[in-house]
Amino acid sequence: MKNLLPLIGLLCLLSNPSVAGSTAKTSPQFATEEITLFAKSVEKYAAAKGARAFIIGRMGRPAEELPEGIEFTHTAVAIYSSITLSSGDVVKGYAIHNLYQQEQQIDRSELVTDYPVDFFWSAYALRAGIIIPSPGLQQRLINAYANGVHQQVHRPAYSVIANPFNEEYQNCTEHTLDVINAAIYDTTDYAQLKANTQAHFKAQRIHISGVKLALGSALMKDVTTRDHKGKVLTATFGSIGAYLAQNHLLREAIILEQDGSQNPLRDVQPWLAQR
Template sequence: MPRQSAIALTALVLTGFATAPVAEAGSGALPISPFAIEDSADFSKQIERELAARGARVALVFRSGRYREDLPEGVRYTHGAFWVWSEIELEDGSRTHGYAVHNLYHYAEDTRTSYLAQDWPLNFTRGDVIGEVGVILPSPEMQRRLWMMLATDADDALHQPDYSLISNPHDARYQNCNEYLLDVIAAATWETTDRDQIKANLETWFEPAPIRAGLFERLFGPSVDERIRMEDHRDAIRTTTFQSLANFMTQHHLSADTYEIRAAFLDRPDTPDRPDRHSPTG
């Protein structure tokens, strides 16, 4: 499926059980954010400055489109993407440098199918509802490999368009945004884009995060949200999260650091303790 560019992106609608890490909907829908667009823009610039100060050519950045109490235990973020230091052409034809954001999104209407999209830091922070992001900074060698893959669109070979909200990273049938990040990391690590080989390697070396679900959710989850597909799970529901990816990269010396960035605007005296929960989406 060809890579597509998205200008404005919507945050994902999640209900009940469907609060695992996800690819968010795209196709030009307006994002929903509890923050003023000026604050989101300031936050996006803050993240860019902090990444640039660390000399990051490629970083994995994660946001949450849901409030923390609405997420499963052990899950802090709902969407991850690659931030890549790039040369950017402006509307007047001049060129500058900044971060381009490489995502996997599911379509807004065909929610069981995903596509790859390159957009910008502001698109990313407009989908955030908590004013905090998680960052995994790959090692210098991993950044070099990832930069080459993303610059040449080699990651296209790793895209599985059949989407599941809670895809099992040990199974090749489905993929969500965080599993896409994992597959690209694995491809750069083992220097192969053969997905069957990547999945075999991950079965040995990667420990997914368990997602606890009661009997009701296991039986009726798919009827509540069509993005939930259970065929790739066996005895337990396990998926890719910020923390499981960070653990994998730290354990195998693929990362230089893992940390979180809090939006500076949250510390202003006029900022409420928490944004209004004006919408069930996120």
């Protein structure tokens, strides 16, 4: 089973609501105070940058278990919103719109809105990927979520290594990409979205042997290569950042560490250097 760890940790495998939420059945990797402090630091960073909508990533597996080229295992969209507390008070903050695996049926997904502390509750490292789109795309994303576009492009059949170029399966990162493209192209026609993705998006190749993939498909319901022909390609947090940078739709892409330090997102550097 050890050889399958990179496969298991690819994308969103441990990001179902029971793990991500504050009422998780599994124990968090950090003290509640640490998680809360880090989550607030992410919110403060985004707010200081004037981000009304941004793409956020977290590590749901230890870094050493991730395949080459994968920095974050879960991707979602954060929208600055009015949030009603249990007390009835309304506050401003970031609501995070996720695609999570269902707890009882891991090869099916559902859409769940949570908040920064919930989002980082099951993180294996308190580091966040932050992609801030251009102001115009931010507004388009806000409008898309307000109009239910995320629901219209949701495909419940789930695979950890979903092929972003067809509609057979979907994972959290592909869903995020689909919402972004729906906002960019102002359409929820899924065939058109996939055609646009094929034409303009460069997916991440996953370097895992065919034997491991076959074994993973046999052992785990949420791993399949049925939607792939030849090389296994999938959407990643970094490839979304590169896609936005390439098309001049990126304002900033960084990794925020627990100690407050910031590092550039590696995948976007070649595109930014060309500007």
